[in-house]
Amino acid sequence: MDRNQAIGMILISVMVFVYFFFIATPPTEAPKKNSPTTPKDTLQEKFLQKKPATNSIVLDSAFLQGKSQEIVLENKVLKVTLNSQGGKIQQVLLKNFKTYDQKPLYLLDSQFSQMSYFVPTQAGKVDLYQIFYEAEIKDKSVIFRAKAGEKIIEQTYALKGEESYQLDYSVKINGIALSKENAQIEWSANMPLTEKDAIPSRIKSTISYYGVNEGYDYLSETNNLQDKTINEPLKWIAFKQQFFIASLWAVQENQFSKARLVSYADENNPKVVKSYKAILDVSTEKLQNGKATFQFYLGPNQYSILKNLDFDFSRNVGLGWGIFGWLNKFLIIPIINFLESFISSYGLLIIVLGIIIRLILFPLNYKSYIGMAKMRVLKPELDEIKARNEGDMQKIQAEQLELYRQVGINPLAGCIPMLLQIPIVIAVFTYFPNAIELRQEAFLWADDLSTYDSILTLPFHIPFYGNHVSLFTILMTASTILYTYYANQTSSVEGPMKVASYIMPIVFMFMLNSYPAGLSYYYLVTNLLSILQQIGIKKLVDEDKIKAILEANRLKNKDKKKSGFQQRLEEALKAQQERLEAKKKALEQKKSQGKIKNKK
Numbered sequence: 001m002d003r004n005q006a007i008g009m010i011l012i013s014v015m016v017f018v019y020f021f022f023i024a025t026p027p028t029e030a031p032k033k034n035s036p037t038t039p040k041d042t043l044q045e046k047f048l049q050k051k052p053a054t055n056s057i058v059l060d061s062a063f064l065q066g067k068s069q070e071i072v073l074e075n076k077v078l079k080v081t082l083n084s085q086g087g088k089i090q091q092v093l094l095k096n097f098k099t100y101d102q103k104p105l106y107l108l109d110s111q112f113s114q115m116s117y118f119v120p121t122q123a124g125k126v127d128l129y130q131i132f133y134e135a136e137i138k139d140k141s142v143i144f145r146a147k148a149g150e151k152i153i154e155q156t157y158a159l160k161g162e163e164s165y166q167l168d169y170s171v172k173i174n175g176i177a178l179s180k181e182n183a184q185i186e187w188s189a190n191m192p193l194t195e196k197d198a199i200p201s202r203i204k205s206t207i208s209y210y211g212v213n214e215g216y217d218y219l220s221e222t223n224n225l226q227d228k229t230i231n232e233p234l235k236w237i238a239f240k241q242q243f244f245i246a247s248l249w250a251v252q253e254n255q256f257s258k259a260r261l262v263s264y265a266d267e268n269n270p271k272v273v274k275s276y277k278a279i280l281d282v283s284t285e286k287l288q289n290g291k292a293t294f295q296f297y298l299g300p301n302q303y304s305i306l307k308n309l310d311f312d313f314s315r316n317v318g319l320g321w322g323i324f325g326w327l328n329k330f331l332i333i334p335i336i337n338f339l340e341s342f343i344s345s346y347g348l349l350i351i352v353l354g355i356i357i358r359l360i361l362f363p364l365n366y367k368s369y370i371g372m373a374k375m376r377v378l379k380p381e382l383d384e385i386k387a388r389n390e391g392d393m394q395k396i397q398a399e400q401l402e403l404y405r406q407v408g409i410n411p412l413a414g415c416i417p418m419l420l421q422i423p424i425v426i427a428v429f430t431y432f433p434n435a436i437e438l439r440q441e442a443f444l445w446a447d448d449l450s451t452y453d454s455i456l457t458l459p460f461h462i463p464f465y466g467n468h469v470s471l472f473t474i475l476m477t478a479s480t481i482l483y484t485y486y487a488n489q490t491s492s493v494e495g496p497m498k499v500a501s502y503i504m505p506i507v508f509m510f511m512l513n514s515y516p517a518g519l520s521y522y523y524l525v526t527n528l529l530s531i532l533q534q535i536g537i538k539k540l541v542d543e544d545k546i547k548a549i550l551e552a553n554r555l556k557n558k559d560k561k562k563s564g565f566q567q568r569l570e571e572a573l574k575a576q577q578e579r580l581e582a583k584k585k586a587l588e589q590k591k592s593q594g595k596i597k598n599k600k
Helices: 003-023 045-048 198-202 284-291 315-316 320-342 347-386 393-407 416-434 471-489 496-512 517-540 543-555 563-599
Strands: 071-072 078-083 088-098 104-109 111-119 124-127 134-138 139-147 153-160 167-175 182-193 204-213 215-218 224-229 234-240 244-250 258-264 272-282 291-300 456-462 466-469
Touching: 045 244, 071 139, 071 153, 078 153, 078 291, 088 244, 088 291, 104 244, 104 272, 104 291, 124 272, 153 244, 153 496, 167 284, 182 234, 182 517, 198 272, 198 496, 204 224, 204 258, 204 272, 204 315, 234 258, 234 272, 234 315, 284 291, 320 416, 347 393, 347 416, 347 517, 347 543, 393 543, 471 517
Parallel strands: none
Antiparallel strands: 071 078, 078 088, 088 104, 111 124, 111 182, 134 139, 139 153, 153 167, 167 291, 182 272, 204 215, 204 234, 224 258, 234 244, 244 291, 258 272, 456 466
């Protein structure tokens, strides 16, 4: 690696550093212990305050009398408990998942989630979720029916299949005159902590939605309070956590005409990740002429499942934008899903993933090594040019370009292949913190690869580092320093740039200490594999043959005209040097004039 390559690598490292700190969403610092306690009258409590009942004024007494009965709809992955008092969802259990402390994982529960469905009648608003219903159970579905003479209200719920997280929902009203106003669905929830630490979970949680005109969007994940009104029809809204989603879909066209979405995070309440509230304006057109149909998705935030749903719902997983998202969709995730079929340990799976990625990148690594080997062969001549034209950068650069032309090499040949590998590094960095596949997967001393491993808890908090020590992060840092040391032994980098190459691993150690152990472990594996790969390539490459090839190129290109690109490059360098010299000369003249004035 020569000077140009070193500069390129440092610039790449700076780009990655800027991305990690300012573009990606990093873990936030824990709240200080002496923070003031949160008042009882918080937004979190207000979210779950029940609306005053208006049904007793509007509806016949027959709708307000009955008994409470629990009905369970169940398949292999989902257990939905409904109640005839309100005909609404009371509890949702995800059967294949548990909380971090190995308790049943309830995505929704009446203790922390409430819904109201206000329908405008000509006599006033009616909350359908305060009415008593009779239940009619049919296999994987239930019909809640309330009757008062010819007035009938029905709510129907149906699971879509044995392994589906989708729940069909419809509402039908007959014999009750409705006004022309929109109905409103109000949904409030305090999302309980299901993972190891509330802080990284909180910055991966938000309300997302899909607008008919603007497409996928979401409230800020890092701002503690977000209150947004969307004045366009929506296809769905979702209460998103790091690994799970509860969402409501509008099946009929322009059904959700607008919405108000509120997200609130109380940093002093570690038991609640975030509090959400959605107020959806719902068209009553279908209620007047048939039935209103909806759909719930209540399950994991997993790409292999969400990719089968429409309207960009899979973007909730957070695969990254642009090329990073494409790499995750079509490279990283397919490889992981393939390996899952015959490797049960995710620690071993990550090793195999690293090997596959290294094999895919082998041509680029080989080309990069060849480029660096060519520059090493040329180093004596490059040093001679510098010594012969000491202080004259224009001549140095011109003679270096001429040398490169004669031997037929591109000075960036070793840097460009490295640059092309950066998107995979960032793609993995983006995906692993959102990969539910790593959740509660243990390996060695890490009991959960989806969160940080901690071998020591500190009695104090270090800025940008935290109050714990992650062993995988330390090993990753050590392996990066080792790889840098090995690479520097075969490069021409000297001085400050050589020192700078050791600084970035330390910076990344601070950055990744609170990131998932699986991510640091993956980087550890790829670093070790890269070292082995470099050793193997070194044995394959004969630098004497490279030198012979360069000498042959020198003879072949001796009388060859310069390319148009090289001529333009040399002209640009010459013009730049002339501008610098003119600027330097003007500055010297200005200084001399100043001295003359001072003497006078």
